[in-house]
Amino acid sequence: MNGAESLVHTLLASGVDTCFANPGTSEMHFVAALDRVPGMRCVLGLFEGVVTGAADGYARMAGKPAATLLHCGPGLANAAANLHNARRARSPMVNVVGDHATYHRAWDAPLTADVEGIARPFSDWVRSGRSAATIAADGAAAVQAARTAPGQIATLILPADTAWGEADGPAAPLPVPAPAPASPQQIEGAARLLHRDGAKVLLLLAGAALAEAGQRAASRIAAATGAGLRAQMSNARVARGQGRYPIERVPYPVDHALAALAPYTACILVGAKHPVAFFAYPGKPSSLLPEGCTVHVLARPDQDVAGALEALAEEVARGVAPPPANAGPRPTPPGGPVTCEGIARTVAALMPEGAIVVDEGVTTGRGFFAETHAAPPHDWLQLTGGSIGEGLPLALGAAIACPDRKVIGLQADGSAMYTVQALWSLARERCDATIVVFSNRKYAILRHELMAVGANPGRTALDMLDLGNPDIGWVKLAEGMGVEAAIAPDLDALADLMRAAMARRGPFLIELLVP
Amino acid sequence: MNGAESLVHTLLASGVDTCFANPGTSEMHFVAALDRVPGMRCVLGLFEGVVTGAADGYARMAGKPAATLLHCGPGLANAAANLHNARRARSPMVNVVGDHATYHRAWDAPLTADVEGIARPFSDWVRSGRSAATIAADGAAAVQAARTAPGQIATLILPADTAWGEADGPAAPLPVPAPAPASPQQIEGAARLLHRDGAKVLLLLAGAALAEAGQRAASRIAAATGAGLRAQMSNARVARGQGRYPIERVPYPVDHALAALAPYTACILVGAKHPVAFFAYPGKPSSLLPEGCTVHVLARPDQDVAGALEALAEEVARGVAPPPANAGPRPTPPGGPVTCEGIARTVAALMPEGAIVVDEGVTTGRGFFAETHAAPPHDWLQLTGGSIGEGLPLALGAAIACPDRKVIGLQADGSAMYTVQALWSLARERCDATIVVFSNRKYAILRHELMAVGANPGRTALDMLDLGNPDIGWVKLAEGMGVEAAIAPDLDALADLMRAAMARRGPFLIELLVP
Structure with a gap:
């Protein structure tokens, strides 16, 4: 050997x-x-x-x-x-x-x-x-x-x-240490904050806190104490849809995030990190928490996050039943011209139960969360490190891990180009994945940023953010790598193609023309 | 500011x-x-x-x-x-x-x-x-x-x-030091080796030694002393074609390289490094020079390589005229089924004077040098670091630097996929580049290597080296990024498409089906 x-x-x-x-x-x-x-x-x-x-x-x-x-x-x-x-x-x-x-x-x-x-x-x-x-x-x-x-x-x-070279043989597996439990000080400190008079407390959730059991414990705590719940901005995996709790994320734009977090006097980190602006901007703070806000770590990411939530619930919400998780009625496909909300409602209306949504929607995708709470139960995967170009590979890996679940990729066009070769692997492995490419033919996020910087940007700068000239033909790109594909000029076409894609197995790409 | x-x-x-x-x-x-x-x-x-x-x-x-x-x-x-x-x-x-x-x-x-x-x-x-x-x-x-x-x-x-932030203003350019001349010891040491009785000396050339003046000086030295000339295996840029010297490279396969260098008792490095196997193999040496071969550095890459050659020529070949550089008649397009030699002869027959050839042909391209000596004068750019996926970007950069010269990319298919997005930039910048993709639908180089390792490789291993299933459709990929493209099933079609591409400006891709 x-x-x-x-x-x-x-x-x-x-x-x-x-x-x-x-x-x-x-x-x-x-x-x-x-x-x-x-x-x-x-x-x-x-x-x-x-x-x-x-x-x-x-x-x-x-x-x-x-x-x-x-x-x-x-x-x-x-x-x-x-x-x-x-x-x-x-x-x-x-x-x-x-x-x-x-x-x-x-x-x-x-x-x-x-x-x-x-x-x-x-x-x-x-x-x-x-x-x-x-x-x-x-x-x-x-x-x-x-x-x-x-x-x-x-x-x-x-x-x-x-x-x-010649080896002696395989090595035996080594033991994997269980994550350390949160300390009594961590639990009790959180409980004290939640009981403090006049405190307005946010539980900021990440990791296992966003799985079903974690959400249930967090919701019991919120119901018993009036604490707010939010997921951090970018999350590896969130259990979402009917029967799960409609938990919003910390918004991406700094001003929105500051406004969302302004009411809180204390923030309890549950597997999450101190919330921070994605980028710095002149005259704006790095930290997204209001000045004077107390920060307390209930559980670090390497600790038993779900266990810490259960322990805290036992402390502050004993006997309190989880509140009903009611996200309202499932949306119907709106049809008509393409809007960000309309895309999300179409996806929520047509995704099967157990879908895995891979969200690298970037600008187009910022509002997706709010419109998809009432979809059937599903998992939602986000880009966590901000390095665009992971959506298609994430979809590939999720499909290999869960061959019996439908993967739906919600994919910005500029981001998709970084690792476009993933389409070939999706085809070779016959992955059951439907990719919706938001073809707006620009780095839209950067146009927003440039507008904020330059009073009146000129041709040279705008060309650096423009994916048109030539337009990318996503149907040809996909077919060139063995993935069937079609174009959707509006939300009616998107709904039709989604229905067809959900009814069959295998990879399929929809180029959605986004104005 | x-x-x-x-x-x-x-x-x-x-x-x-x-x-x-x-x-x-x-x-x-x-x-x-x-x-x-x-x-x-x-x-x-x-x-x-x-x-x-x-x-x-x-x-x-x-x-x-x-x-x-x-x-x-x-x-x-x-x-x-x-x-x-x-x-x-x-x-x-x-x-x-x-x-x-x-x-x-x-x-x-x-x-x-x-x-x-x-x-x-x-x-x-x-x-x-x-x-x-x-x-x-x-x-x-x-x-x-x-x-x-x-x-x-x-x-x-x-x-x-x-x-x-606020700046004071621009900074003045800083002086760039001229490369140091080779020392008298470096020149005289080389001259002594060349004059040594019974010595069989190789001048190994790289960098400026492979530009026109360097080649001329090296050829005078060779004519005067009987020294052999070779370029190192991979070179940033070589002046080639009619009027330049038909200098061969050190071959890639270790056994071929060892055989090519076996006759030499001394090797003079002229801007080149000690020749070494691209990869190690069990039982084969790392150094490609025969045991006991004397190694002498005429000029390091950071020294004035061309000046060192001129100085050495002055020492050992004073009054010797550069020999005629006769590479023989220009090839004609052979037509017929696709062979590696036939591809090279077709390109040599049809490229215009002043072409820039970007060679990331990998396995298909190993024999290209020998068949293209008699092409019109051109520059030849190779992959120097062994990290495949630079051919298309190199073509883009060369076309931007030299908008009046035709760029010809000779491109392996597996390598092209790493940076396939370069096609879009070629289209946007309307680069005058013709890319020939060698579509053999496998990592051919790795199949050779695997055969050398595993007596009888199975499905799992072969699948890791196979780019078929699905076949990559290069015409669709190119068109999806705005580059016109066509398929060539044989060398007759390649010649027809090359003729058409040479007669017009702008990017064009030819998918050549390589068996």
Whole structure:
């Protein structure tokens, strides 16, 4: 058994059975091992950002890490933007990065790079394999690191000679520590804030607090104490739709966010971070909380967030039943010209129960939450790290993790271009995913920002934000990668195409013309 | 004048007048400055790898740096693989990476990343701007660093507040040191080796040694001493075709390279590095030179390589005229079924004088050199860093640098997918570029490597190297991004389409079906 085979055996024994891959020459022994060791589901991506974005989507839905297979320093660099996003989602992931044989590095062949240096800014755990005899143990340690709460990016560098050299055998899985419970001080401090006279308290929710049980506990606390509930701005996964609580997010525009949070005298962080402006602007604050607002951490992301909410509910809402979660009647498709609200209502009207919505709608998508509370029960995945170009890969990974659920991608056009190669993998894997591309032919978010900066922007600046000239033909792009596609000029057409797409299996792309 | 305006003024004054850009919110003041300060040619890329690959192609042809505009740490990461390639090409480049305002970083907003840490493995010079008052001076220092021999990657991080804050004005250009001449010891050592009895000497050429004057000097030396001449394996730019010398490269396959270099007792490096295997293989050496071969450095890449060759010629070939450079008759298009040699002969037969050939042919392209010596005079650009996915961006950058020359991209299909978004920029800029995609629907290079590793590879492994299922439709992909395209099933069709493409201006893509 060579090192590569010992590593594949170890990954499988540790529960990692899916590998998103874009291999090169230095990974050929690992690729060959995938044949000899059965059990690893392999998914090829034609660009590394597809690979890591898909592993992120997979982890969010499967609740466990996938492996990625990447090629040398530059391949890891191509993968890094979606590692950034995955890390902000606190998704577990095990990256296997093939590299030159240890003795070959000193020769500085063309692909030689500082792989550890490239990995470090994007990883919670980095190790470079030293020998074929120890690479299996390194693999077990990588999975352990990835699975350690709240979920980490583990990057294992696999020099070619540690893959082809003789190994002793697989390594046993290592224990994964349970997340630490919140301390009594954390629980009691929160309870005190909630009971303080005249306090207006916000529970800011993230992570497990946005799963069904967490929402129920948070809603009991809110019902008993009058506290407000919000999700943080960007979330890895939110349980939404009928029977779940219509929890709004912290808005993206700084002024809206400041207004939304202005009433609060205290903010309790429940797996969330201190709310902060996405970008800084001259004369505007970084923190979104009003001055003097008390901040209390009920549970850090690496603690048992759901358990902390239950404990706090036991403290302040004993005997209080969860309030009914009534989001009102399900919307009907509005038809007519395209509006952001109309898109959301159409999707809410037509999505099946159990859908997985991947939202990289950017500007078009800002109002989607409000209009989709009353959809059937579904999960909602957002871009967490702000590096656009993860929507299509997330959809791929979610579809691989949950082959029996419909994936619906709500996708800005500019963002989709960064990792457009994901369409090919969706086609190859026959993923049950419907992608709606919002074709507004501009970086709309940047036009807003530019208007705020330049009194009267000219041609040079506007051209830098314009995706027209030439218009991108999404139907041709999709068909060129094997995905059936059609164009929707209005919401009637969108509804018709959505109905057809929901009634069948397999990948489908709708180019929605957004004015 | 704000910091962004002072920086744009400084770049222009330092001779940087072209900017390849993929901006985000934190760069809006820089984008607005591009309107207010006239003179910067801006080219939008829809993915950052397009941006840096184009800046590399521009630098190779313009002989000076372009600027790039990138968005935060993840945007820089997306740009990094082609920074790696550009650095291996020793191309000068000035990256301007927008980032959070200095005071906003501590809040760890979603896009916050260790930008300096990301830049370092891919840059020769890194600086983070500290204030609007000093950002112009930082810009001048960045250009100076980029232009310092042999050409460097300079990365300037531009926090948003250093862009929007009040500046004092532009900074004056800084002097660029001339490359150091080779020492008398370097010249005399080379002369001694060439005169040594029984020595069989190879001059290994790179950089300026492969421009016309360098080739002429090297050929005089070879004529006078019987030394062999070779270009290194991968080169930023080679002057080729009629009137230039038919210099072969060091082959890629290790066994071929070892055989080619086996006869030599000494190797003189002329701007080249010690020749080394692209990858290590069990039981094969890293160094491609025979054991005991003497290695002598005539000129390092950062020295005056062309001057060193002239000095050596003066020493060992005084009075010797350059031999005639006769590559034989120009090939005619062979027609018939597709072969690698036939592709090269078709291109050599039909390219116009002054063409710029961008070669990312990978497996298909290995034999191209031998068949194109007798083409009209042209420049030949290769992938230098081994990170596939630079061919289309290089073509874009070369076309922007040389709008009056025809660019011909010889492009492997798997490689093209990494930065396929470059097609859109080729269309928008109406670049005079003809791209021939070798559609063999597999990572052919990896199939060779896998066969060498696994006796009898199975489905799982082969699927990881297969670009079919679904086949990529290059005509649709190109048309979806505004580039006219057609399919060529054989060399007759290739010749017909090439003739038509050479007779017109503007971007055109030919999908050549390669068996």
